[in-house]
Amino acid sequence: MSVPFSVNRPCRLNEVSVWDQEADVIVVGFGAAGASAAIEAASAGVRVVLLEATSGNGGTSALSGGEIYLGGSGGTPVQREAGFNDDTEDLYRYLMMAGGPDADEAKVRLYAENSLDHYHWLVAQGVPYKNTFLPEKMLEPVTDDCLIWSGSEEAWPFAEEATPCPRGHAPQYQGWGGGRLLMDVLAARVSELGVEVHYDSRVMALVADDDGKVHGVVVRSDGRLRFVRASKGVILCAGGFVMNREMVRSHAPQLMHNENPIGTPGDDGSGIQLGISVGGAAIHMDEAFVSLPFYAPESLVKGIFVNERGQRFINEDSYHGRIGYHILRQGGNRVFLLADNATFERPAEFTRIDIAAVGETWDEVEQELGMPEGTLAASVAFFNRHAAEGRDPLFHKAAKWLKPLNEPPFVALDCRFDYAFFPHFTFGGLDTLPTGQVLTARRELVAGLYAAGRTSCGLPRWGGGYSSGMSLADATFFGRQAGRHAATQG
């Protein structure tokens, strides 16, 4: 070779003199998407090789709470036990709204109709779920309980279009971090099914023929380059790009001023770049989950957010990621959460939400923040007047969260994007069919290539609609589709 291998340029098939290994399906990346793809392909009886760049499995999935967004078909056993009957059409409508202006209707439809089956599949793999429901607003259970409200289901405008139902299913695991448990279960299945796993194996390039069909990969393993053939398909499940700050700057520069990306070093965009190198289209690369995890304490949901001009901009009972999305759309850097003595509780220390100002009147708070007279105080007065009547005519916050903020002392909490804790990760990735097959910009197939998880652009593709559990739902469900489809090929 005259130039080294690159994820940005495929190795030509005729450059491969000998295949070091032959497989039917190659899965790249051992997070939840890769594990699910490998399980399904191996279950179909084909030879699967799973290549993981690091020394262990889990990827970013293992860092998560392990929540999966599930429901429809009348509800999972957990939802039914909690008294919810989750209609498939409600799940469909919610996911269509959550997908934003370019929601992927085909994926949403397939997922809504098969989400309950997916729950049973997860249970069959060994993922434990306790049949319990926690009705409070929270990030994820700290106990081993299962079901929570993990999105904006009860909030305007979602509740207008889709009957609200809680759908965040956390594995039975004490404390935060059920994602590790989820991955342990899936990894055990991968092992049982005889998938050949290679750790410390970084894919350097795809191998493609002159028609653009993908035939395998070039992988650096144990310090040497190996050519591995995939007779049926290569499935890219190598994560997103949030840890590649150069890519973040080029696609989602609004994220550059916060230092809390959620990811592993593997989320370096190489999976997406591999797909692009053979004609795959990367879409919605600017979109991201950007959260301000200001609840719990649940009582802060009764507070109101204002921008640096004292203007309110969101119903505060929305999902914290929807609030983060709107915070980034306010001109100016300063954003405050206002509470009174009755609603204030100190946010969790990790949020770095500090107190910006305190006063005996809202005028005092306004002044202390250096805002012009009649801005913040007027917004609070307007809110209070209607809250007292159980109404929020501007943002339609639900009545249960409406309480006039009229008990001094009053407090403004500092929620600046460049200071507070705003965990974030990217949604942009390869455009795929529901089968996981990668598409070009003209929506033609890239033969032999699949993608799933955050290497693809899936159900989560709009910051204004994301809900906890959507990314793992997408990764596991569409990872499975890719594994099954690839197993049936050529």
Add this chain to the structure above:
Amino acid sequence: MSVPFSVNRPCRLNEVSVWDQEADVIVVGFGAAGASAAIEAASAGVRVVLLEATSGNGGTSALSGGEIYLGGSGGTPVQREAGFNDDTEDLYRYLMMAGGPDADEAKVRLYAENSLDHYHWLVAQGVPYKNTFLPEKMLEPVTDDCLIWSGSEEAWPFAEEATPCPRGHAPQYQGWGGGRLLMDVLAARVSELGVEVHYDSRVMALVADDDGKVHGVVVRSDGRLRFVRASKGVILCAGGFVMNREMVRSHAPQLMHNENPIGTPGDDGSGIQLGISVGGAAIHMDEAFVSLPFYAPESLVKGIFVNERGQRFINEDSYHGRIGYHILRQGGNRVFLLADNATFERPAEFTRIDIAAVGETWDEVEQELGMPEGTLAASVAFFNRHAAEGRDPLFHKAAKWLKPLNEPPFVALDCRFDYAFFPHFTFGGLDTLPTGQVLTARRELVAGLYAAGRTSCGLPRWGGGYSSGMSLADATFFGRQAGRHAATQG
């Protein structure tokens, strides 16, 4: 060939048995960028072939007003005649702000230092400029005058960082549409210099070797496929992607609800896709110019914009494209421009800005629009109170535009994105060096490949900062850099 040629996949060099034609430099696309690239390459004495997909030259450049953003080095003759001394550092700082969170510092620096030379180059090509200045706020001159304020130079926050100076230079042409004149001049030069131009010649694929270096193109010309070699480089100047609504949906879905893209059918994204097919990275694909051309009449700048909650959101003396950018970031579809009897003039008919409500009091207007009491009216009252003192504490509109809106009758103009005239085009494209050389996602060079104009991501890359003339400035100046650099190659 077993599969047809595709812009998404390069033709391999070893598939080319015979070159139908040999050139030094191939330029793809005959708009302002392609013409400028061809002129410079031909002036350097190399053989240039220019391939244009349609039957005539001009592209989207010819549809424009022909304005070019020029200045620095003490000012162009036009600026000096009008009494402005345009410091290079002011131009630099303005363009850095205009470039937004990922402004391309290297391009901005090169352009700021050489913009005056670029003016002289344009004049040397034959572009006529009249030494006149029109101080009013306008879209572009309807007379044959030259210099206008074509951005947000005098508006906050730009004026705080960079001494304001008008920099929009329109060619001497009576009426709108000076872009056609600009293109006629450049096309005449292309012809004089002996550039070989082929119309009705669509590039179907790039030709690349196994190391990824670009060697030429496959072009469909007169109904047959031809292989054209470029010994020094291929320069992609094939426009943006705003006319490819599938691509718009995948990258900038916020634009889908308006039917006024600015472009020709050639802006189908094929130039960008060609670059991606050989490893080029497309960046900032979500960014766009989105204008609401509500002035002239200039007096409407004294009005105020409010969103559907009655909240003000921008200093109205900003450039109309910056206002369009902020309109799209307001939750909800309804946006209004408020004026009183003293400031109201009917907007141009083509803007489709209709009257939404009229009242003798602002309370009446608020009510007629169905807004809750104390929203719109409170915003106007707040604005009026400070405007009377010559201040705008929230958005810092300049004093000359501040006038209390207190003379009935009062009017709300309907500026809905899905109804009014919001011309728009995309900024996203191939990442390039200031030389025009195309870069991969790792910012490695794609050998033999250049891009300019809206096929690249250049000076204009943030909707919040665009100014009229920046796109043609970028297309002509960096088109020239690409032509010159390519001419010196291998």
